[in-house]
Amino acid sequence: MTSHDIGKALIIIGVVVLIVGVLVTLSPRIPLLGRLPGDLSFHRGEHHVFIPIATCILLSLGLTVVVNVVLRLLK
Numbered sequence: 001m002t003s004h005d006i007g008k009a010l011i012i013i014g015v016v017v018l019i020v021g022v023l024v025t026l027s028p029r030i031p032l033l034g035r036l037p038g039d040l041s042f043h044r045g046e047h048h049v050f051i052p053i054a055t056c057i058l059l060s061l062g063l064t065v066v067v068n069v070v071l072r073l074l075k
Helices: 003-029 053-074
Strands: 039-044 047-052
Touching: 003 053, 039 053, 047 053
Parallel strands: none
Antiparallel strands: 039 047
């Protein structure tokens, strides 16, 4: 592995961290995120359990597309 490859990898990691940071910052403003059909929410007394199944699937699909596009551009 050359220093050129390491530099590319660090740039990609930095861009991914930047995108995740922006998404986390803006997540309260994204409509329906966390309230999709398929997201489970249970209340019992003072306890609240939230399982975002549909949101995780949607985010996984989106990130898979982004990663595949980035990998194809780098080849």
